[in-house]
Amino acid sequence: MNQTKQKVKEQFHLFLSKKGLKATLQRSLILDAFLGLDRSTHIDELYLLLRGRHSNIGHATVYRALRLFAAAGIAREVNLGDGLTRYEVAGGKRRDYLVCNDCGTVTEFENSTIARHQAELARNLGFTVQSLKIELRGICGNCQERQG
Amino acid sequence: MNQTKQKVKEQFHLFLSKKGLKATLQRSLILDAFLGLDRSTHIDELYLLLRGRHSNIGHATVYRALRLFAAAGIAREVNLGDGLTRYEVAGGKRRDYLVCNDCGTVTEFENSTIARHQAELARNLGFTVQSLKIELRGICGNCQERQG
DNA sequence: AATACAATGATATTCACTTTCAAGCCATCA
DNA sequence: TGATGGCTTGAAAGTGAATATCATTGTATT
Structure with a gap:
């Protein structure tokens, strides 16, 4: 068991007891599966994954658990405009997204140069920044090769 | 009539005849309304606006016209994760979005410092960038005051 | 163990988007 | 101009993901 993951679980338990909510087997299983993925995921993906292992x-x-994780500050919602609500582990490094307009592939990468500028601009407008999302759309390497 | 808008209309007409599509009264009215707004809009907003003037x-x-505008390269889809698909006039200046997590207000602002980074990112990742979206979430000035 | 209340999960509902289809309109050709 | 073919329209129905419902089950506390 990864130490960071253990900490997140403790954080979640603390959140639950503070709010008078209960620690259930399902929530534990869903949290494990969520933390086990090192990338963004969405409800159905987690659902099918867990469905294969635990048919109950x-x-x-799953839907409610992910929202709960977000409320507890251990998950973050990400929307890439494909009709799905994705979730990623919060507190990690910031992620930027490359969405291919041709094949729809989503590539995630880390980058911080742009973020600083924007956050500063927002502050100048009297806006307290809580999160920042950067999304690039274009044609990925594979699709460029395929097209010649 | 603004000269830029006139150009866009000509561009649209060219697109239509190239594709064997037809110039209809509805498409003309919707394009006028769309170009008349100097900010992003969504289907229902345009629909209600036009409904008030032209009940037919x-x-x-409206839905099909906006997709057509996007296909013609004169509109761009924007998704802010609130369940609505927004459209903005393409070819204008880049827009960044400030979304208030409290009241949901969307503030748009212009910024150009980002443009420089695009080419660099593209080279490094083998990705041809077609568009860049930056979305900041946080608490807007009004809500901060309200909360003390 | 009993109690109170939160959680679960199958199902139903909502909401925006998207498609369908019969009737109407536009561009072209004789 | 008038007819023809096919694109367009709009009301209505369909789709899919998200969300709500509700009876049943599970959890934590007394």
């Missing part, structure tokens, strides 16, 4: 977890439960 | 324009027609 419902779609609605 | 349907929801589906």
